[in-house]
Amino acid sequence: MSILEVTNITKKFGGLTANQDVTMNIEKGSITAVIGPNGAGKTTFFNMITGVYQPTSGDIRLEGKSLLGLKPDEVAKRGISRTFQNIRLFGEMSVIENVLVGMHTGLKTNLLGIFLNLPTTKKEELLAEKEAYRLLEHFDLAPFLNEKACNLSYGAQRKLEIARALATKPKLILLDEPAAGMNPAETRELTAIIKNMGQEFNVSVLLIEHDMKLVMEISEHIVVLDHGEKIAEGNPEEIRTNPKVIEAYLGSGAVQTV
Amino acid sequence: MKETLAKFLQYKWSQVILFTVFVAVSSAALFFSQKSVTAFLLLLSSLLILHYIKLKNVTKWIIALGLLFILIPFASSGGPAFQSYMDVATMVGIYVSMALGLNIVVGMAGLLDLGFVAFFAVGAYSYSIFATPQAANFMPFGTYPLGGESFWIFLIIGGVVAAIAGVLIGIPVLRVKGDYLAIVTLGFGEIIRILFNNADKPVNITGGAMGIASVTPPEIFGIPLIFPNQFYFVTLVILLFTIFTVLRLERSKLGRSWKAVRENEIAAQAMGIPLVKTKLLAFALGASFSGMMGVVFAAKQAFIDPTSFTLLESFTILVMVVLGGMGSVPGVILGAAVITILNLQVLTELATWVNQLSFGGVISIPEALSPAKMQKFIFGALLVAFALYRPKGLIPAKNKIFDEKKLKESSTHKDFKTTDQKKIQS
Ligand SMILES: Nc1ncnc2c1ncn2[C@@H]1O[C@H](COP(=O)(O)OP(=O)(O)OP(=O)(O)O)[C@@H](O)[C@H]1O
Ligand SMILES: [Mg+2]
Numbered sequence: 001m002s003i004l005e006v007t008n009i010t011k012k013f014g015g016l017t018a019n020q021d022v023t024m025n026i027e028k029g030s031i032t033a034v035i036g037p038n039g040a041g042k043t044t045f046f047n048m049i050t051g052v053y054q055p056t057s058g059d060i061r062l063e064g065k066s067l068l069g070l071k072p073d074e075v076a077k078r079g080i081s082r083t084f085q086n087i088r089l090f091g092e093m094s095v096i097e098n099v100l101v102g103m104h105t106g107l108k109t110n111l112l113g114i115f116l117n118l119p120t121t122k123k124e125e126l127l128a129e130k131e132a133y134r135l136l137e138h139f140d141l142a143p144f145l146n147e148k149a150c151n152l153s154y155g156a157q158r159k160l161e162i163a164r165a166l167a168t169k170p171k172l173i174l175l176d177e178p179a180a181g182m183n184p185a186e187t188r189e190l191t192a193i194i195k196n197m198g199q200e201f202n203v204s205v206l207l208i209e210h211d212m213k214l215v216m217e218i219s220e221h222i223v224v225l226d227h228g229e230k231i232a233e234g235n236p237e238e239i240r241t242n243p244k245v246i247e248a249y250l251g252s253g254a255v256q257t258v
Numbered sequence: 259m260k261e262t263l264a265k266f267l268q269y270k271w272s273q274v275i276l277f278t279v280f281v282a283v284s285s286a287a288l289f290f291s292q293k294s295v296t297a298f299l300l301l302l303s304s305l306l307i308l309h310y311i312k313l314k315n316v317t318k319w320i321i322a323l324g325l326l327f328i329l330i331p332f333a334s335s336g337g338p339a340f341q342s343y344m345d346v347a348t349m350v351g352i353y354v355s356m357a358l359g360l361n362i363v364v365g366m367a368g369l370l371d372l373g374f375v376a377f378f379a380v381g382a383y384s385y386s387i388f389a390t391p392q393a394a395n396f397m398p399f400g401t402y403p404l405g406g407e408s409f410w411i412f413l414i415i416g417g418v419v420a421a422i423a424g425v426l427i428g429i430p431v432l433r434v435k436g437d438y439l440a441i442v443t444l445g446f447g448e449i450i451r452i453l454f455n456n457a458d459k460p461v462n463i464t465g466g467a468m469g470i471a472s473v474t475p476p477e478i479f480g481i482p483l484i485f486p487n488q489f490y491f492v493t494l495v496i497l498l499f500t501i502f503t504v505l506r507l508e509r510s511k512l513g514r515s516w517k518a519v520r521e522n523e524i525a526a527q528a529m530g531i532p533l534v535k536t537k538l539l540a541f542a543l544g545a546s547f548s549g550m551m552g553v554v555f556a557a558k559q560a561f562i563d564p565t566s567f568t569l570l571e572s573f574t575i576l577v578m579v580v581l582g583g584m585g586s587v588p589g590v591i592l593g594a595a596v597i598t599i600l601n602l603q604v605l606t607e608l609a610t611w612v613n614q615l616s617f618g619g620v621i622s623i624p625e626a627l628s629p630a631k632m633q634k635f636i637f638g639a640l641l642v643a644f645a646l647y648r649p650k651g652l653i654p655a656k657n658k659i660f661d662e663k664k665l666k667e668s669s670t671h672k673d674f675k676t677t678d679q680k681k682i683q684s
Contacts, residue, residue, distance in 0.1 A: 070623035076530035105530035
């Protein structure tokens, strides 16, 4: 069963076509990767799914319901969460507060509850705080709970972004180059985290990544974009040997040499 | 010697003793000297010292309440300057409350608003119009002026009307960001003032440039409130309500949403925070505190006109927030107090002193250089100095510290957790 169906989406920025007729299905509970050279349109693809951009044409459906016309916050409430290629944490807020913001869609309190500090509001907060703490523990970030997010190391910031995204309890999580800037040890740790994410958080994963070792190791399905178009898709083995992919990455003529 | 002193000051009890002595001396000085601005300021500054003492928050609040409700009014009542002290203290309260409102918008939500005084004006006019015969000019029913008891209802009405104004201004204004937002809010602030300035024709609603005079004084249990020492208590109660609410908001889901929007709009939105709604709430709630105090201001002055609500006022409130520490509640309280006292006491005192000197022929300073007219210069200098040396303000904003131990203890009582969840869902 597929959780997300993208049909023929196209995105044009003036004369530039960033995505052209891209179609893909994401199986529920799977890990899917989107790869492609720089400027291929991967981030644009993510931005369309999350409502940052509206596609010029085409349709995006989450569990059968179209996401077209929704704002990013509405898409988030439908159950899609994401991280960003250039980290976007709430820098001046503490680590745990970052995760707590991720939990907001799940908090039901209103202005009255806040003013009167009603027992339900208090309990809800406490539960959220405990859950946020458990998420931090899962990502080995618990010792830094009261640190400002901007003071974390680069790798830790990437992990915090994932923790924050998971805090929204998404059905589908989009990770935009989660391993970028990480050292090999951190990348190994991250690989394990993403691999287990499906079971532990009951979430389907769609990720963009340039680290081919990571991609090949964890993805069940890979989609390759080049110049905004889908040039190939399949399992890691199929992608590794696909001549079109090799050409896109290494330039024309490379197929013969390899 | 220095070390022993430093060590001595570490202890809670030595701090408490010194604090008591300080309070006792300054209040006695204030009470017995006929008129001593220094003693008055020292007594007020004891509240700041209290902020830093190592005591439990509850204890600090109780002491602060005692100082504010009993000691300060009592100690100032010794001399002929009683009412003028109380007047200054009332103005401090009014400005602190407004600055706390602006702090929600600028400090927490990160929306630079240069027209904030508009909401103060909306509150002030809403009471003034109905507490004078002015309302009879356009209201088809009812008899005006309304009685002084209506003041208490107008506190709420003023807040609500200001909040509505906040939303109405916010809807068009929040389409733009950053510098543009600052300029557009500045424009709207001026528009509202000019509106009040011109709404005397064809129907005389606001009294135009003449303003509205003889605003009915508030009444409680049949006693009209006219004197500054009476308004002091009214302001104090509203101020405490404001502080209480602002602290609640800051630590709530909403406060976190505001900060998230300030830190990174795109990420906040991706976490499911609706941008427009969150920003409008900041505008509305911030404005409501300002509107409430507008009502108090109108009643206290018994006269208002558009000149009380100029751009300089908006800047003044902004300076309070920036100087105190954007996003920091104690900082903003301090900033507002410092600026108000500087404006109303220090500069005016200096001006009279300089005047006396020039009358005596000791020095001659041209009228244009009188300290009372240096306000803008001083604000400018302060802003530059703070931007350079203390960009986070007098008391920088702090994040809430979460207690790791409390979060660690996983819910051992299973039933506790399940009942919780049930309750929240219902
Ligand atoms: N908002 C925008 N306005 C105009 N052009 C844009 C916009 N966003 C992206 N583009 C263009 O669309 C193309 C695809 O960009 P995109 O960021 O999606 O690539 P990418 O595959 O994520 O690349 P990278 O691997 O470098 O992150 C690029 O040519 C980019 O310049
Ligand atoms: Mg990209």
